[in-house]
């Protein structure tokens with residue numbers, strides 16, 4: 422039976438919950454806002470299925486891509502609404518054209534992030550764009566299995582651990598299953614996200630949020646912004662927009678203060694998920710393929726299954742090693758920051774804004790130490 426002794430040993434994929442024949446596992450939120458499984462021992466029959474489907478207990482070997490591409494969707498409006506080059510939309514459209522269904526992450530009515538299933542192109546905007554919050558899988562693996570068994574084409578998209586969880590849950594290959602994951606920095610806590618939105622809502626007198634974009638490209642793809650469209654107390658429609666360096670939630674995310682513990686020892690990145698294709702931002706595009714870079718978004722496409730046929734898009738083959746050089750998250754985990762516990766303690770007391778500013782602003786001592794280390798390194802290099 423599944424028993425989580427350390428939080429880093431569970432990525433929250435929900436495979437165990439969906440696989441349990443006695444329905445005796447339930448997910449419970451911890452003080453950091455992440456879900457973990459708890460077993461009702463009375464009902465458990467010790468069948469061991471929960472452990473067999475767990476992608477953290479059963480990890481694959483890393484797998485290099487067979488082809489590495491720089492790519493853009495030629496529909497500029499789709500590319501601007503997408504996080505990088507808009508390639509996810511092309512994969513999803515093809516599945517829908519084939520009469521299939523697409524699973525992916527969407528906001529719900531409270532702006533929490535959940536996995537949903539769609540079967541029409543008009544619903545694609547719900548899945549388009551990265552949401553930097555852990556998405557709740559619910560019963561999506563079970564639902565996908567039902568479609569697969571009925572012979573429908575299924576495109577399942579998500580983080581590498583969600584794809585690894587799906588594959589373990591299914592326990593057999595389906596010719597009609599296509600899987601797409603993203604290169605994953607890690608996923609922030611849903612609780613931190615909820616609290617952040619509450620704080621912004623009271624700071625700006627927000628009565629109703631009408632849209633949220635984590636990758637607003639108004640200031641460019643590289644200098645992206647978090648934007649929130651809302652109505653205030655007077656009913657006026659307004660937009661709040663801050664670039665990645667200005668915005669508190671993005672600073673908290675990119676400083677790795679609010680990631681799920683499993684993200685610092687990811688069980689599925691670097692091709693371990695078993696996905697057919699991995700999408701990412703092609704950071705360094707201005708040097709790797711300057712001809713494609715117009716600061717509106719270029720995707721990095723890592724094709725991991727040579728049987729997977731690609732839809733039509735503008736592409737250029739590039740060197741995998743160059744893509745890795747500019748994009749740490751493809752192969753490596755981020756180090757657990759020593760201020761993470763302090764951040765969560767502080768956030769419960771003073772809120773997300775104050776806790777983030779306190780934990781991301783360097784003290785004079787830290788700046789001085791960094792300078793000294795930098796000087797020593799420089800001298801050694803010389």
Ligand SMILES: Cc1cc2nc3c(=O)[nH]c(=O)nc-3n(C[C@H](O)[C@H](O)[C@H](O)COP(=O)(O)OP(=O)(O)OC[C@H]3O[C@@H](n4cnc5c(N)ncnc54)[C@H](O)[C@@H]3O)c2cc1C
Pocket residue numbers: 502503504505506507508509510524525526534548549550551552553554555556578579580603604605606607608700701702703704720721748750
């Ligand atoms: C949490 C997270 C971290 C990421 N970290 C990096 C990184 O470090 N480096 C990098 O190069 N790229 C990263 N990406 C990937 C990148 O942001 C784009 O998602 C990817 O390049 C696809 O972009 P697109 O333009 O083709 O399509 P888009 O339309 O932008 O992609 C939408 C796809 O993302 C999925 N998705 C969105 N939010 C979530 C979520 N919360 N959980 C699971 N799936 C989600 C949707 O299901 C859909 O498949 C990350 C994405 C996410 C969601």
Ligand code: SF4
Pocket residue numbers: 422423440441442443444445446460464465466467468469470471472
């Ligand atoms: S051992 Fe079997 S019955 Fe017990 S929790 Fe795991 S899956 Fe459920």
Ligand code: SF4
Pocket residue numbers: 423430431432433434435436437438458471474475476477478586
């Ligand atoms: S990683 Fe997934 S399958 Fe494993 S314990 Fe956590 S929720 Fe269950």
Ligand code: SF4
Pocket residue numbers: 432580581582583605606607608681683684685687688689690
């Ligand atoms: S970093 Fe790994 S464990 Fe964390 S959400 Fe991404 S795929 Fe899952």
